Amino acid sequence: MKLYNNDLSPFSARVRLMLYAKGIDMEMVDPFADLEPDVFKALTPLGKVPTLETDDGWVLPESETICEYLEEIYPEPSMLPADPRERAKVRLLGRLGDLYMLAPLTTLFGNIDPSQRDHDKVVAAFTDLKKSLGWLDHYLDGSGHAVGDSLTLADCALVPILFFVRKMPELFGKSVCLLDAHPNATGYWKGIFDEPVVNRVYEEMDSAMKGTR
Numbered sequence: 001m002k003l004y005n006n007d008l009s010p011f012s013a014r015v016r017l018m019l020y021a022k023g024i025d026m027e028m029v030d031p032f033a034d035l036e037p038d039v040f041k042a043l044t045p046l047g048k049v050p051t052l053e054t055d056d057g058w059v060l061p062e063s064e065t066i067c068e069y070l071e072e073i074y075p076e077p078s079m080l081p082a083d084p085r086e087r088a089k090v091r092l093l094g095r096l097g098d099l100y101m102l103a104p105l106t107t108l109f110g111n112i113d114p115s116q117r118d119h120d121k122v123v124a125a126f127t128d129l130k131k132s133l134g135w136l137d138h139y140l141d142g143s144g145h146a147v148g149d150s151l152t153l154a155d156c157a158l159v160p161i162l163f164f165v166r167k168m169p170e171l172f173g174k175s176v177c178l179l180d181a182h183p184n185a186t187g188y189w190k191g192i193f194d195e196p197v198v199n200r201v202y203e204e205m206d207s208a209m210k211g212t213r
């Protein structure tokens with residue numbers, strides 16, 4: 001199998017974290033560096049990473065869908081708890097990340113360049129991000145895992161998002177840590193690094209980010 005991946009993409013990092021946690025070896029291709037745009041678009045009209053391609057040529061985009069598919073075909077170690085309510089919480093945290101945290105982060109991304117910046121959009125995006133961090137804090141318990149006491153798909157979704165939550169203020173000349181107002185998220189962010197695969201993904205994202213500056 002092949003993963004069309006970009007090391008800085010939080011969506012790609014979500015899938016990589018899962019692959020590392022499950023010990024799945026997969027070929028990585030960065031389509032933006034290694035493929036002509038038309039070739040990638042012919043594979044997936046979305047043209048986005050991550051995209052999975054199986055050995056028989058079946059192509060699946062969208063990080064959450066890829067993770068759910070991989071969980072089904074590689075069920076061990078499980079990254080979904082056995083308890084239905086805990087499973088629901090894993091999925092809830094993934095959706096909080098996708099819908100309410102990545103949306104303002106994407107707006108902020110598009111406004112990093114000061115010469116192109118829309119200040120009203122930046123203010124609104126930071127406001128939305130802080131609000132969604134409050135929601136996240138409500139559902140975390142301050143321990144080093146999002147749900148239960150082992151890695152789940154919720155951690156795969158949240159770690160790459162919190163990477164950017166912590167980096168973003170500095171890119172706008174602010175020296176604040178957005179997690180400071182959120183004790184459970186702060187505890188989570190400290191504890192999750194006890195997982196070696198989290199360190200691996202963090203380093204990959206950090207190196208990719210340094211490469212863009």
Ligand SMILES: N[C@@H](CCC(=O)N[C@@H](CS)C(=O)NCC(=O)O)C(=O)O
Pocket residue numbers: 006008009010011046047048049050061062063064
């Ligand atoms: N909802 C998608 C979002 C994927 C996405 O937006 N990926 C970005 C990189 S972070 C991308 O490939 N952008 C290229 C483009 O939109 O042309 C997912 O969860 O996989």
